Amino acid sequence: MKICIIAEGSYPYITGGVSSWIHTLIRSMLQHEFIIYAIGAEQRYRGSYKYELPANVERVEEVFLDSFHLEENRWGRTYKTGEQERAALQSLIAGDNETDWDQLFRTLRDEKWRTSTEFLMSRDYFDLLSELCRVRFEQLPFTEMFWTVRSMLLPLVQLIRRPLPEADLYHAVSTGYAGVIASLGKHLYQKPMLLTEHGIYSREREEEIIKADWVKGYFKDLWIRYFYGLSRCAYHYADQVVTLFERNREIEVELGCPESKISIVPNGIKVEEYLDLPSKPEEDKMIQIGAIVRVVPIKDIKTMLYSFAAVKREVPNATFTIMGPHDEDQEYYRECIDLVRILELEDVAFTGSVDVKQYLGRMDIIVLTSISEGQPLAVLEAMAAGKPVVATDVGNCREMLYGSEADRAYGRAGTVVPVLDDQEIAKAIIALCDSKTDRQVMGMNGRRRVMNAYTHELFIDRYESLYMSLGLALRR
């Protein structure tokens, strides 16, 4: 089968959970051919891949959200936009529940528009927007509304108008723009669509927008509704929706995804690769604490450093190793370095990008302080390596460390702590530092749970059968 994987803001430009998930999936399915449809934020990323592409990747189709800069502006065009077309566009802008995406795809891809900007500068568009404002947004400052909606629609319209490679199956790795593009694939070529959602895209955008300074108060709601609208498009078109754990499934249902479409496939890891890692030498009397993490704000490295400062006061022989790239957000990295200096922390090391397996075996405890996660690979790796984990209560961490209904029997594999709470985090780490037995027991619990529910083989088998069943459905 030829599978088109649609990734937004991740593979192959950025390393991290979703990217390495995609990479693993492709490498483990040599029987299939893959096309990567990569949606990047900015043109300047073109061609700068962080991964060596597996041989079964036929090609990478790169598109960027800022490519409208390249188009010439042209205004004054008028076409006869029909009632349904207007309604579909208006409901897209307003973020309504019942958007007619088939109609939208037809309208936006219509060849009567020579460029996508031409559509956004046409009379038809202006009229339908001002009509919408007169009826539904009569309280909003119109000029801001006009520019807000233009910047909302530009990237989407741009993407929808791009040629889309033909494949046997479209697999979006998030909702949002990626979800819309996979839906477009289904619309255009009548091929099945699969959606895997790691984090809940629309929720993440919502959090971002609430915090963002660039969106004025009264437009936050519009932006948020818009992203929920994009997600509903993907839920509507997808034949199967896969998520990693129960809580996400519940949210997806809440957001309008038909329950019958959703199945849960947890991430998997090749446990055997973590069984005989280089271990800590006998003479090493330090307590080695580590974090497998990109140095970016969402991972909340600063809280991690604060909590380590507290740990260090109680456990002077503790060291802290942050294993992961720090080139993505240079400024944040510098702030972290400054914080180390201000806290006068000793025995803290930023390794940069490394082969985690070379370090993991020597660690005593693994920490994760993220503000938002799906099912973090870092925790799976730690568990596979038999290391106890202290992780914030985000994503699926609680279930992974404490067990679900089904596998609670394996016991705790670490401690779940509140987000942003450096004192609680420190307390949990100190408790583990103090008890070698606890560390060993929790490490073993974790390894057993991973072997039961989170293996690479399980994960790949599930996807293989998903691909096959969708492909079969196609052939019938």
Added chain:
Amino acid sequence: MAGIGFQLKRLFEREGLMGQIQAISYASLVTVGPMLSCIIAVAIIHWMLVSDNAPYVSREVFTAGIAYAFAFSFVITSPFSMFLTRLASDLLYEKRYDQLLPTFYRYLRITLLFGCVPALLFVWWTPLSIAEKVSLFVLYMELNLVWIEVVYVSAMKAYRSIAYSFLGGMTLAVALVWIYMEWAGAAVSAAGLLTMMAAGFFLIAATLLRAIERFFRTPESPALPPLRQDLQRYPSLLGIGLFTGLCMFWHQFAQWIFHGTWLADAFLVKPEYDVAVFYAVLSVLPTLVWFVVSVETSFYPKFRQYYDAILGKGTILDIDRARQEMHKVLIGELGKLMGIQLVFSLISVACGIRFLPYIGFTAQQVDTFNILVMAFYVYVMTSVVLLLLLYFDDRLGALSLSALFFAANLAASWLLRDEQYQGLPLFVASFPVLAVTLGRLVYRLRRLHYATFSAQPLHNRKRKLEQKRESAG
């Protein structure tokens, strides 16, 4: 002409007849004062020459020379004036004050360069005396200079300076002509008369230049952007200026070509027609005054309100309302303007029939005058509406319509070239164009939201909008 708005508003808000008279006088002074000074000065000089029995040829060469200098300098400068008006207001808006003076000199040079070409050809080919050639050439070049200066003095909103300098210059010219006639006696020559006139315009040009230098001089003048880049900004304005300038004089040129006689082997003239035009033009003065008054006191505040609603926090309903109000006021004011001008045109026709024969008009000339009055009525309304289109940034519309206007003039002057149709071509050309132009204005007003928003490039929009609002005023 924003800027006299405040003054005018204050004057028009005054109670009582005296207040109104004062207001109208002020508006007239600043709007038609300069033009009127020239017309009156020429009329006085003509009257002096006639009553003094000055040699016929000198008189006629002087009159024809003045007519040619005015017509050609106006046609040559009008593209640059229109373009420079916009460019200067952009520079003012962008606070690039140090570029204003260099820009002025750049376009002055260009205009003079363009202007001197036909003048040099003219003096080369015509058998006039050296003295006549030199004085006429100097006068013509001064006029080119003055029309460009007027753009800048208007930009600094010193309308009164313009009016007073014309008044001063023309008074000087009349006085000098009188002294010269006393001194030369029977030997009055066209060259002498033209020289005196040139002296008057020299005063105007010098006064205006001094005002510009004082107002715009900055310690440093930076390098200007390349000329090409400048001209790419509003190429349409050059075209609009050229076509409207040509339209104004084409009917006269056509008369010269088809029915003119050679004067001193140098000037093609059609004296009967030229005199009729001279008097008929006076009939549109009320529009020239009242247009400025009504734009400044009634229309501009609404125009601003509209753009303020857009630039501020106006909701779509606020913007709709502002547009409707502006629309209503504009159409109302246009109606009023047409009414006022119609009354004055009819009065002019009546007066023409009654009084023009006393100053030697033939029956045919009175007919021509009457037709011309009505033609100028339609012509001036068309120009006013074209100008309003520029307020709404409809440069493409204004360009096409002014080109159409000129084409219609060309066609009408050819089709109605027979002598019995004198004056009719301008009317026939203006009437349909006025209808189309009005249609375009209404259309533009109805679609103003769209034009205002969607014509903006995808980025960098707010600055552009503000600029538009300011420049238009």
